[in-house]
Amino acid sequence: MSESSSGVNTLSGSFPKSHSSQYSDLGVTRTPLSVDQSPDSGLVSTPLPSRRFRFVSWHRLEQCDVTGDQLSCPRVREGPSEEELFQREGNDTCLERGSSSRRRREEEGQRWEDRLQENWENSLELNLSYQDLGDPFQQENFLRILRRLIRVEKLQLVDNSLTNLSSVRLPRCRMLNLHRNHLVCLRQLPKLPAVEHLCLSENAIGSLGGLGALGSSPLRCLNLTRNPVTFTQDYRARVFLCLPKLEILDGIPKLPEDAQQFPETTRMCNIL
Structure with missing residues (x-):
């Protein structure tokens, strides 16, 4: 995935209920949205360059010029890995040491690549609402992301x-x-x-x-x-x-x- 040259934009104040059209309509519409400047809200809504990706995990997008800081309400509630679930269930079956080690290295490499694509540090305006953080792993991952928002100015x-x-x-x-x-x-x-x-x-x-x-x-x-x-x-x-x-x-x-x-x-x- 190449890194986008477009600026970081804020997200829409509304969240559609249907996710069925998330992969359709490959053209990006940049229609100006209304600006909410009410004194008690403290939130400003402006167009998002990639609204069609708003419910897609950033590192699952292929052949698209979009990064994690351009997604409206991107999914950050990734679940535990199969190995972690295996350990939680207390299964005594031992995996073969060589294959387990190789698999762990592959997962760490993929995890590092995913983190490089997240690009949270460059987010200026971001919406991480309605994440449904039901698992402790998801909550820890969410806090990890928040700690990387060193430049964010507007956050929901x-x-x-x-x-x-x-x-x-x-x-x-x-x-x-x-x-x-x-x-x-x-x-x-x-x-x-x-x-x-x-x-x-x-x-x-x-x-x-x-x-x-x-x-x-x-x-x-x-x-x-x-x-x-x-x-x-x-x-x-x-x-x-x-x-x-x-x-x-x-x-x-x-x-x-x-x-x-x-x-x-x-x-x-x-x-x-």
Whole structure:
């Protein structure tokens, strides 16, 4: 597979339900899509050069000038190898040592070739939503991919059942969408030194603990709707007090009553 010379583009905000036409229509349509600039979404949609490949694994494409950073919602939920499944089942049958060693070398070589084709490091705008990560192997592989996104600026991770991203650092990410996951604490977020728009709606976040880690970031828009933490007393005032640069919370701009001050004995020390 040759490496594409086209720039990295973002993905569509919609996801078709049918996968039957993924290999048809070899022509690429580049029709401009609508741009979502709502303050609480923090997401921008622009055309994708290879929408017909959106549900195809990047290293399974043959004779196509497309790389992993051009796929909309590419499949990263590859399952365990047959050898790993064999070991999990506790089968006592021993494979012949020579053939097993040869097979392992071939698999490692193929795995290395696949990783070279992934090209995640060059992704600027990427959608890895709806991955259906049901196996621990798939979750580990997903975290491995996230750690390689050193240049990504806009990232969508919607509905992936994610529970902990604290081991991930996204140094250039400005817009991150973690809508509908299983986060229970803000300390489970990735390191986001440059984030400006962050969507955490429909998770299970129950407290503001760890919010102080975002205080040094240029965060301007935060969405915590449909989280238990929104029922906290003086919720909005506490969030704005901890994040002085924040302009919009849950889709509502900062209001005069959000500038409430607290006694020195209770000033946010419990959430930093």
